[in-house]
Amino acid sequence: MGRKYRCVRDHLPRHVTLNLNRTPTLATSRSTTGTLSLFGHASTEANVVILVRSRKWRLGRTLVVATVTLIVAPVVALIPPHAPWAVAALGIGAMISRRRWLERQTVLNLSGHCPNCGEPLSVERPTRLRHPHALDCDTCHYEPLLKLNLNETRKSETTSPLTN
Ligand SMILES: [Zn+2]
Numbered sequence: 001m002g003r004k005y006r007c008v009r010d011h012l013p014r015h016v017t018l019n020l021n022r023t024p025t026l027a028t029s030r031s032t033t034g035t036l037s038l039f040g041h042a043s044t045e046a047n048v049v050i051l052v053r054s055r056k057w058r059l060g061r062t063l064v065v066a067t068v069t070l071i072v073a074p075v076v077a078l079i080p081p082h083a084p085w086a087v088a089a090l091g092i093g094a095m096i097s098r099r100r101w102l103e104r105q106t107v108l109n110l111s112g113h114c115p116n117c118g119e120p121l122s123v124e125r126p127t128r129l130r131h132p133h134a135l136d137c138d139t140c141h142y143e144p145l146l147k148l149n150l151n152e153t154r155k156s157e158t159t160s161p162l163t164n
Contacts, residue, residue, distance in 0.1 A: 028052045029108060036135070036144040038115040046112025046121070048148060050105045050129060061100035069093025105129040116142045 029051045037043040069090060077086035110123045119139040133146040 032148055032150060034112075034146050034148040036112050036115055036121065036146055038142055038144045041115040044113045044115050044144075046110055046146060048107060048146070049109040050148070051108050051126070052105055053103055058101050058103060061103075062097045065093060065097045065100055069097070099128060103128040107133065110135075110146070112146075114140060114142065115144050116140045 029049055031047065031049050034046045034048050035043045036046050069092075073086045073089040073093070076089050077083070079085055105128075106126045107123050107129050108126050110121065112121050113119065114121055114137040117137065117140040119137060121135050121137060121144070123135075129148075134143045135146055136143060
């Protein structure tokens with residue numbers, strides 16, 4: 001009783017620091033250009049940063065969503081009228097799993113201007129790159145389509161603990 005436990009950190013010399021954070025993994029982000037097109041308007045240029053998702057990342061995210069779905073579906077099936085909740089949970093889980101599996105590239109950043117009104121366009125959060133990728137213009141509410149010039153891609157390695 002009364003015995004003090006000291007942290008491992010207290011026994012280390014001052015110049016030694018412990019890195020208790022997760023080891024960051026390398027992710028490949030690419031800067032490229034693209035065109036924003038809208039029917040009846042002149043296309044505009046856009047600068048885009050995309051993150052190329054590895055097969056391992058896609059498979060991992062797909063399995064996580066599928067596992068959570070298989071846990072949640074029987075639980076929500078306990079609530080009357082039972083079957084619709086289970087079917088809805090399975091359907092939503094299957095849809096999200098499919099999206100994670102198909103997320104080969106993620107748009108991290110975008111800068112360009114709307115072909116209709118000229119207002120700046122951007123992405124608010126990282127989103128799965130679709131082909132074609134529609135963007136919402138908050139000003140005129142048109143949806144310009146983004147098409148990437150993949151042959152102008154510049155590869156850069158970034159370190160991020162959240163992505164790989
Ligand atoms: Zn616009």
